[in-house]
Amino acid sequence: MEKFEPVIIAFVCNWCTYTAADLAGTSRLSYPTNIRLIRVMCTGMVDPQYVIKAFLEGADGVLISGCHPGDCHYINGNYKARRRIKLLKEILPRFGIEKDRLHLTWIGASDGIEFAEIMTQLNDQIIEIGPSQTRLSKVI
Amino acid sequence: MMIKIEHEDNSLTKGLQQFFKRLLETREIDALFLPVRLKDSSSIMPSLVTESVQVDNAVPLSPAFPLNSGRMVSRLSYKLSGRKTAVLLRPCEIRAFIELIKLKQGSRQELILIGIDCPKALSSSDYTAYMEKDPLDDDAYIQKVFSENDKTLNGFNFSSACNTCENPFPVNTDMNILLHGVDLSDGMIVESASETGQNILETLNMQQATEPVKRDEVVAQIKEAGLKANEEMIKDIEEKTNSITKLNSFLDRCINCYNCRNMCPVCYCKECVFNTDVFYHQPVQYHQWAEKKGAVKLPTDTVFYHLTRLAHISHACVGCGQCSNACPSDINVFELFKSVAQNTQAAFEYSPGTDENEPPPLSVFHEKEFEDIIGIERE
Numbered sequence: 117m118e119k120f121e122p123v124i125i126a127f128v129c130n131w132c133t134y135t136a137a138d139l140a141g142t143s144r145l146s147y148p149t150n151i152r153l154i155r156v157m158c159t160g161m162v163d164p165q166y167v168i169k170a171f172l173e174g175a176d177g178v179l180i181s182g183c184h185p186g187d188c189h190y191i192n193g194n195y196k197a198r199r200r201i202k203l204l205k206e207i208l209p210r211f212g213i214e215k216d217r218l219h220l221t222w223i224g225a226s227d228g229i230e231f232a233e234i235m236t237q238l239n240d241q242i243i244e245i246g247p248s249q250t251r252l253s254k255v256i
Numbered sequence: 257m258m259i260k261i262e263h264e265d266n267s268l269t270k271g272l273q274q275f276f277k278r279l280l281e282t283r284e285i286d287a288l289f290l291p292v293r294l295k296d297s298s299s300i301m302p303s304l305v306t307e308s309v310q311v312d313n314a315v316p317l318s319p320a321f322p323l324n325s326g327r328m329v330s331r332l333s334y335k336l337s338g339r340k341t342a343v344l345l346r347p348c349e350i351r352a353f354i355e356l357i358k359l360k361q362g363s364r365q366e367l368i369l370i371g372i373d374c375p376k377a378l379s380s381s382d383y384t385a386y387m388e389k390d391p392l393d394d395d396a397y398i399q400k401v402f403s404e405n406d407k408t409l410n411g412f413n414f415s416s417a418c419n420t421c422e423n424p425f426p427v428n429t430d431m432n433i434l435l436h437g438v439d440l441s442d443g444m445i446v447e448s449a450s451e452t453g454q455n456i457l458e459t460l461n462m463q464q465a466t467e468p469v470k471r472d473e474v475v476a477q478i479k480e481a482g483l484k485a486n487e488e489m490i491k492d493i494e495e496k497t498n499s500i501t502k503l504n505s506f507l508d509r510c511i512n513c514y515n516c517r518n519m520c521p522v523c524y525c526k527e528c529v530f531n532t533d534v535f536y537h538q539p540v541q542y543h544q545w546a547e548k549k550g551a552v553k554l555p556t557d558t559v560f561y562h563l564t565r566l567a568h569i570s571h572a573c574v575g576c577g578q579c580s581n582a583c584p585s586d587i588n589v590f591e592l593f594k595s596v597a598q599n600t601q602a603a604f605e606y607s608p609g610t611d612e613n614e615p616p617p618l619s620v621f622h623e624k625e626f627e628d629i630i631g632i633e634r635e
């Protein structure tokens with residue numbers, strides 16, 4: 117059987133998680149290439165729509181990652197993001213998109229090592245869950 | 257305080273009309289907003305009435321429910337008019353209006369909210385068919401709907417929203433017209449629900465009524481029947497839509513007309529993202545989708561649209577059923593929305609339309625909450 121290479125979309129905030137990813141890069145740490153980073157200014161700008169679209173287009177997992185509580189550069193964008201992810205975790209499983217395909221983490225700007233570790237773990241986990249139903253469906 | 261609305265010429269409807277005329281004549285209010293049978297027509301539409309004789313065409317209780325008037329009351333109240341209006345609304349219309357107040361799209365300042373025990377509704381197409389085929393007169397309808405808790409009317413099903421409603425009783429008003437558990441041969445009862453309501457009822461100088469003894473029991477029975485029907489409906493619709501592919505089949509007749517959104521009283525955006533250039537795709541985009549999936553149906557973005565609407569407003573869904581009523585493709589969007597709304601409302605312990613001081617869950621946050629969803633551990 118062909119090895120399952122998941123597609124994972126990660127919305128990362130410019131100030132923390134993206135900076136951590138950059139640091140991981142400059143420190144020559146490696147992490148799975150299945151994870152496609154999309155840089156956003158703040159997790160607070162991730163409309164639930166973006167997550168829904170990612171899944172409908174066949175993503176096997178979606179990660180939203182930003183600053184730790186209290187560190188958001190727009191003061192409270194990450195708290196708003198948390199409510200939106202909570203909301204999506206209520207809605208998506210109802211349609212068979214498992215809760216564990218969607219995650220929210222806080223990764224600070226200096227946490228390059230942690231960033232690489234979490235990406236590796238996330239990738240392993242999504243491989244374990246298997247391909248998403250939306251890969252095969254004709255739904256747009 | 258409770259007052260009695262007596263029959264007028266042996267008619268409950270005329271008794272109600274008389275009550276509204278008296279209200280209008282007190283000069284405490286300048287206008288009424290209530291369902292009116294239009295001239296030479298069987299259509300009953302919510303209307304703003306300022307002339308007492310026009311009240312003779314009012315039909316406060318009927319199975320016509322062309323739209324959720326909460327939305328119309330928002331149009332009447334989003335700015336001050338310098339006029340006082342008494343508005344008569346069904347329970348789910350009140351809930352919708354309360355949600356709009358929270359969004360600053362309406363205000364109670366110049367309104368007297370009058371609630372009414374819900375007289376149930378037929379879909380607009382069923383209502384037309386029912387009116388063409390030997391309908392009950394206004395009074396016979398009231399007698400029937402408030403004495404039997406039937407799911408049908410002359411062979412037409414009441415809307416599935418009504419048949420699965422757990423809360424067809426008004427709250428958060430200035431006064432309420434009560435029919436359930438009331439001896440209708442003796443008339444109806446109006447109870448005050450606020451100080452303003454009480455003051456107005458006092459000026460009417462009408463006969464006082466006593467608490468209808470059987471009401472609590474009847475209310476409890478109706479709520480329970482609603483809950484049970486709701487549970488069955490939800491089980492069924494969940495089963496029908498528990499994967500994206502099944503959801504897609506459920507929605508496969510959808511033509512993206514967005515009527516369901518337009519008629520949803522709590523879909524509040526002035527400009528919907530689905531009407532913007534974001535969804536005016538490049539021709540090549542359609543080809544790319546087709547090439548990726550083998551085939552793609554047009555219009556596209558149907559499941560995307562419904563999931564987005566669920567994410568944006570299911571927390572505020574008041575269960576009025578107008579989304580289904582508006583659908584030209586006969587998709588029971590209401591059942592889908594109510595089944596998801598139940599989960600999202602529970603997740604945020606939110607009860608739409610009950611308390612105007614309860615902020616919509618996506619408009620607030622707390623520093624310490626939902627910490628269990630942070631991190632990538634599997635749930």
Ligand code: SF4
Pocket residue numbers: 516519520521522523572573574575576577578579580589590593594
């Ligand atoms: S989603 Fe449907 S049932 Fe819910 S409030 Fe909107 S129109 Fe009414």
Ligand code: SF4
Pocket residue numbers: 509510511512513514515516517579582583584585586587589
């Ligand atoms: S009203 Fe019906 S056809 Fe129109 S967008 Fe809604 S579900 Fe689709």
Ligand code: FES
Pocket residue numbers: 129130131132157158159160182183187188189190191192193194
């Ligand atoms: S700026 Fe990083 S989460 Fe808001």
